[in-house]
Amino acid sequence: MDATPAVRLDGVSKQFADSYAVHQLDLDIETGAFFSLLGPSGCGKTTTLRMIGGFSDPTEGAVLLGGEDVTALPPNKRNVNTVFQSYALFDHLSIADNVGFGLKRKGVDRAEIRRRVGEMLELIQLAGLADRKPGTLSGGQRQRVALARALVNRPAVLLLDEPLAALDLKLRRQMQVELKQIQREVGITFVFVTHDQDEALTMSDRIAVMNGGRIEQCGTPEDIYEHPATSFVASFMGTSNLMTGTYRGGEVTLEKGPALPVGSRSEIADGTAVSVSVRPEKIWLSDFEAGMSMLSGVIRETVYSGPTTTYLIELAPGVTLSVLEQNTDRARMEDRWCGGETVEFGWRPEHCLVLA
Known part of the structure; x- marks a missing residue:
């Protein structure tokens, strides 16, 4: 990839009245990458996209495209195109004329x-x-x-503002794969805005998780899912069993509940208030391995979802963990646990994230 970022945001902020939609944002997006801005509604991701495209002026900071400061340039003077959630096609024109409209102008x-x-x-x-x-x-x-109409102009950067949101689930998943394939074929930098975690994980080379106008973590999909840097990222990226307590001597004593064995954490001092996160699919209900952190609890709910079954296990009053099992041959309907049963469960120490 080119060493010069396709997009660089240098201390960019956007203020509306007394509040910031985006605050002091520093971000580099590599040339040729599929980059996603991910976060809940109101986190600033669409505002960030609009500042890159020139549709909104930053209150402070600079926007650079390919190393050139374009902060003061209008949208039509920037080498970017945008695909919006509403396709905005011309109904009276043919498909070919819609695609070629910008070239004709x-x-x-x-x-x-x-x-x-x-x-x-x-x-x-x-x-x-x-x-x-x-x-x-x-x-x-x-x-x-709509995608072809934007790409035919050969922009250096294509901005996509939740373009799949209006599609039904099956078509949306199909289009996720197709969109990524098209991006690889054309080699253009895509900056994709979404609030859908699965969508970002499926399509992106890198993801910036935004919250409250700031970036909480930026990295590869695997890094962000497997090694979230904050409690917000851990809870926002998919389902996570997130608990709070105090770390001491390889255990975290929950505010409500027992001590969880989490292994030695030399980077965390005894007595530190921490959050503990374990993904539901990382918890085992059978075939345990030596060295696992083991606990027991009571099954309170069993939720069948086709390929998987989710168990809600009460660890202590007010503390419930979600455990996800694939519905393989060894996990048939008749073998599933029922409500009220006491079960043992465990996880590998490396799958337990402890955040100070």
């Missing part, structure tokens, strides 16, 4: 427009529908047309 030669539009329609697998109108297409097809 720029005065590109007709033959060149036909060639580039043809390439884009091949890329999104809609070459046979060039003469159709948007109203005759499915939601997924319209999303592809």
Whole structure:
């Protein structure tokens, strides 16, 4: 990848009245990466995207694209394009004319427009529908047309503001894979805004998790899921059993409940208030290994979800853990635990995250 970041945000803030939507944001996005801004509603991710695109001016700080300071430039002077959640296609134009609309406005030669539009329609697998109108297409097809219209201009950076949010779940998952494949083929930097953790994990090379206008953690999907840096990231990225207590001598005594064996943590001083996080899929209910941290509890609920079963296990009054098991041959319906049963469970010490 190019050493110069495709996007650099240098101390960028956006203030509305007395509050900050984005505060002192420093961020580098590598050229050619699929980069996601992830977080709950109101965390500042869309505001950040709008400042990159030039649709919103930062209160302070600088926006650089390819090393050039573009903070004062309007959207049409920046080498970026945007795909919004609403596809904003022209219903009276054909698919080919929708894709080539921007090129026509720029005065590109007709033959060149036909060639580039043809390439884009091949890329999104809609070459046979060039003469159709948007109203005759499915939601997924319209999303592809909007993507092709943005890509045909060959921007250095493509900004995508929750473009899959309006699709049903099955189509959304299909489009996640297709969108990532298209990004790899064209090699353009994608900056993708989403509040969906699974979507970000599936598609991204790197993810910035935002909260309250700041970045809590930035890293690869695996780093962020397996090694969350804060309690917020641990709880936001998928399901996590998050508990609070006090660390002392390889154990965390919960505020309500027993002491959890977490292993020696030399970086944490005895008496430190900590959060403990264990992912549901990291907890074992059978076939235990030597050296596991072992506990017992009472099954309070069993939730069957097709490929998996989730057990809600009461560790102590007010302390319930979620445990996820794959529904394999050894975990058949008749072998599942029922409500009221006492069970043993455990986890490997390295799967228990302790955050000071």
